[in-house]
Amino acid sequence: MMRVVVVTLFPELFETFGQTSLVGRAVREGMLEIHTAQLREHGLGKHRSVDDTPYGGGSGMVLRVDCVVAAIEAAEVTLGARAHRVLLTPQGQPFRQTTAARWSQLQNVMFICGRYEGFDERVRSFVDEEASLGDFVMTGGEVAAMAMIEASARLIPGVLGNDASSAEESFSSVHGGGLEYPQFTRPVSFRDLEVPEVLKQGDHAKIAAWRREQASDRTRDRRPDLVDRDGEDEAQ
């Protein structure tokens, strides 16, 4: 069972997320819990401000360390446990399938979502790791948190109907950390596009060899950066 708590200014974004599709089923079946903690509750003054202007000048507002740390600590009191604290930031280590696999083994994971110009640098002293969804900048960490929660949740044992299905997907060790082979279903012919002969003949050894070759060609063509990455985990 994985318990997730998300520190955010927009907890409402997680309502339908936690009820829908595979994540919703994992929650209903007791394999996943998703809690939110409203950062605003730890804001200051009558407006419950959680941000302030940057020292040294510059545009935009920065999330205050005292408010963020108060929210983190209060969320852990509610949880009754110290969570693995993940700061969402474009400056973090890129989130990968290996990250999802590692987090899916944890009991308590906290995602701390930024807004505005991001966090006071000192927040980094209070987290266990920093994760990025990719080399682009979003307005907040919530969409990144959802992507990471979903990718991790489907690796919790029992969440996917057939445990083998995650082991055979792109980025799994079955494919050497590379991409999955091409898949086909009915109809056998669509316009001028045909299902490859080998898949229709029922020779399982030939099919397996064809799939291995396709997966490796496809990885080399589309994602040469993934070749030889198998087993390489991201920095903690």
Ligand SMILES: C[S@@+](CC[C@H](N)C(=O)[O-])C[C@H]1O[C@@H](n2cnc3c(N)ncnc32)[C@H](O)[C@@H]1O
């Ligand atoms: C506008 S961004 C701040 C970007 C920051 N000023 C910088 O240049 O690194 C606001 C918040 O969105 C979230 N965010 C934006 N892009 C992200 C990404 N690629 N991965 C994870 N979180 C992201 C982070 O929580 C961040 O604090």
